[in-house]
Amino acid sequence: MTESATLGLFGLGTMGSALSLNILEKGFSLHVTNLETEVVGEFVKEAEDAGLAENLHGADDLAKMVAAMAPPRAIILMIPSGAPVDETIEKLLPHLAKGDTIIDAGNADFHVTRRRTAEVEAQGFTYIGMGVSGGEDGARHGPAMMVGGSPAAWSGIRDVIEGIAAKFEGSPCADHFGPDGAGHFVKTVHNGIEYADMQLIAETYGLMRNGQGQSPSEVGEVFERWNKGVLESYLVEITAKVLQASDTETGGPAVDVIVDAAGQKGTGRWTAIEAVRLGQSANVIEAAVAARAWSSEGEARAAGSAIFDAPRGDLELDEADLEAALLVGRIVSYAQGFRILDAASAEYDWSIDYARVAEVWRAGCIIRSSLLGDIAAAFRGDLPEGQLIFSETFAKLISEGLPALRRVVGAAVAGGHAVPALASALGFLDTMRTKRGTADVIQAQRDFFGHHGFVRIDGRRDQHGPWWD
Ligand SMILES: NC(=O)C1=CN([C@@H]2O[C@H](COP(=O)(O)OP(=O)(O)OC[C@H]3O[C@@H](n4cnc5c(N)ncnc54)[C@H](OP(=O)(O)O)[C@@H]3O)[C@@H](O)[C@H]2O)C=CC1
Ligand SMILES: O=C(CO)[C@H](O)[C@H](O)COP(=O)(O)O
Structure with missing residues (x-):
């Protein structure tokens, strides 16, 4: 994603709707959609009531949302971890163009994020695993965010993420912690x-x-x-x-x-x-x-x-x-x-x-x-x-x-x-705070029943005790 990428969000539940209002409030344009279509209308109404709908574009489904977004696009997923994310990525990929970014902002097992990063990036897209913390109130007014992905991916979303993050004495509570699964692991x-x-x-x-x-x-x-x-x-x-x-x-x-x-x-x-x-x-x-x-x-x-x-x-x-x-x-x-x-x-x-x-x-x-x-x-x-x-x-x-x-x-x-x-x-x-513990006994037991050997206190390795004599 570059600074001019079009921002989209899929999943207008507790976190997704609050994060969307936060994004809009900070002056960014946003396209949104949801699995159950009627939720989109309800959210647009909520944003209108809050005076935040000027830069908001609601779409009936994922394909329509992507079509309405000018490339390059960055699409945030805010949905339950596991199969829903895999299914959504599968639905999303055919509609994306090279240079587009998928950001999984839900909680995720970092092993799975590593696998998804490899799969999605092998097809020419960018993948970011981003932990978001702060519950609904944090998402609405400023969460802490932990980003995993390539440095280029981070620099592409940094302005938006730092813009919507909580601030501690003026410093944004968001950072990039490493490639692929690092952000989700920190979360x-x-x-x-x-x-x-x-x-x-x-x-x-x-x-x-x-x-x-x-x-x-x-x-x-x-x-x-x-x-x-x-x-x-x-x-x-x-x-x-x-x-x-x-x-x-x-x-x-x-x-x-x-x-x-x-x-x-x-x-x-x-x-x-x-x-x-x-x-x-x-x-x-x-x-x-x-x-x-x-x-x-x-x-x-x-x-x-x-x-x-x-x-x-x-x-x-x-x-x-x-x-x-x-x-x-x-x-x-x-x-x-x-x-x-x-x-x-x-x-x-x-x-x-x-x-x-x-x-x-x-x-x-x-x-x-x-x-x-x-x-x-x-x-x-x-x-x-x-x-x-x-x-x-x-x-x-x-x-x-x-x-x-x-x-x-x-x-x-x-x-x-x-x-x-x-x-x-x-x-x-x-x-x-115990200098000499009791694992000596465990080592002796292991050696007794399994010939596993132990290290003597003088440093000699692979030693055995006198148990079998
Ligand atoms: N709640 C919290 O305090 C926090 C939650 N998170 C994480 O954020 C993510 C979202 O959580 P939260 O907002 O609480 O969840 P919600 O249950 O409030 O919302 C879930 C959203 O995901 C959609 N969804 C559910 N199942 C699927 C599916 N199979 N395919 C596509 N979309 C689906 C729902 O759509 P529909 O409206 O159609 O049901 C809804 O938009 C999760 O990964 C969660 O772990 C992270 C930090 C804090
Ligand atoms: O990520 C969160 C807070 O940081 C979510 O609220 C998460 O659902 C909390 O975990 P659990 O539901 O297992 O208590």
């Missing part, structure tokens, strides 16, 4: 961290609600206070709001009428799978994915609560301890996200700029928080062993908060409260 890891942070917040809520008998609105007030301090973030802000909301039918807390089964569309799972595939572990993110899966087993959990009748001891935790525990958990989840980015960047030769990732996440996206400026600064400075948790700033915060995390997890475990993500953060930190 996937963003979502993995999102899962972890949401789970850590939910566990902290649970300790106050179930362990200390605080009402949702009381806990909401605690989160509201925390949002003015070190935990300042979008997710803590919205948690304070949802916990203080009342159900319009019962008048009781809104959260109490919601079934405790978390949905998941796949991005958290993709992050965990990729971490393990890359020989990593992001155990806080993995715990969050697991917790969502277990949450959907409501009937089994109900049966388990009757069989084990586990006592849920009364907790008396300091609010400051809970705040510090949540902060340390959050730091670990960010750190684990960046460890996966690092492993993938090495594996796929992406050279991802981690400081820029942190900067792009400072506004517009779901995991924006006051920590991200410090994370960017840490990546620009000296990072011992390349580990975010060892940077001066974060080592200090972790050292200060670790005793509180230990007290919170200890009390929760003793009282029978499930805190898989908080406990995982503690397990990770305790492991990472």
Whole structure:
């Protein structure tokens, strides 16, 4: 796409319609269409009502939209990941001309984005995989955007993307992170961290609600206070709001009428799978994915609560301890996200700029928080062993908060409260501060049953133990 490319968008759902209004508001012309045609008319009416329809062209279907667009064209897809994207690309390709660009702006498995990039570009078109974060409000008023594609593809869309992106102190929260799947992978890891942070917040809520008998609105007030301090973030802000909301039918807390089964569309799972595939572990993110899966087993959990009748001891935790525990958990989840980015960047030769990732996440996206400026600064400075948790700033915060995390997890475990993500953060930190661990025993076991050999402490490799004598 060049600067003069005609812009189109397919998929006027929650994200696509909000992003379209954002694009129009920033003064760009836009062609739109949707699978269900009547949605197009509804959207055009919405844009007219908002005074944003001057540069808008609605079309009944994809073929008509492409025909109405002067080449070169750049067509944004904002539709569910997987088969819908493949089917849409297949429908789109016969109508495109050389030099046209397809931008998949939905969430996508980056392996699939790599495959699509190769297939589409082999036919002479340009393909961009772009992660967009910020939910509906972000898409409407300025999301964070993570772009993957060739440098030429990025330079062709840069003006539009930076124009519609969230701004942090005037700087656009959008950047190009590498070729093909790099942008979608950065977005996937963003979502993995999102899962972890949401789970850590939910566990902290649970300790106050179930362990200390605080009402949702009381806990909401605690989160509201925390949002003015070190935990300042979008997710803590919205948690304070949802916990203080009342159900319009019962008048009781809104959260109490919601079934405790978390949905998941796949991005958290993709992050965990990729971490393990890359020989990593992001155990806080993995715990969050697991917790969502277990949450959907409501009937089994109900049966388990009757069989084990586990006592849920009364907790008396300091609010400051809970705040510090949540902060340390959050730091670990960010750190684990960046460890996966690092492993993938090495594996796929992406050279991802981690400081820029942190900067792009400072506004517009779901995991924006006051920590991200410090994370960017840490990546620009000296990072011992390349580990975010060892940077001066974060080592200090972790050292200060670790005793509180230990007290919170200890009390929760003793009282029978499930805190898989908080406990995982503690397990990770305790492991990472243990000079000599217990994998010597694992190596001995492997050698015993499988002749796998081990490295002696003097450096000699392929050694065997005395077990078979
Ligand atoms: N909601 C969010 O907070 C965020 C979502 N995303 C991603 O953005 C993308 C869109 O999500 P969202 O707007 O929430 O989804 P919605 O369900 O609100 O909208 C989905 C859109 O995709 C269209 N669609 C559905 N199935 C097909 C298909 N088989 N072929 C072509 N078009 C189809 C729908 O058309 P129709 O109207 O005809 O049904 C609709 O326009 C997804 O990839 C999602 O993961 C990314 C960041 C945040
Ligand atoms: O990308 C997003 C936010 O960043 C989407 O809202 C996504 O749907 C969230 O994931 P899940 O539906 O699995 O909770």
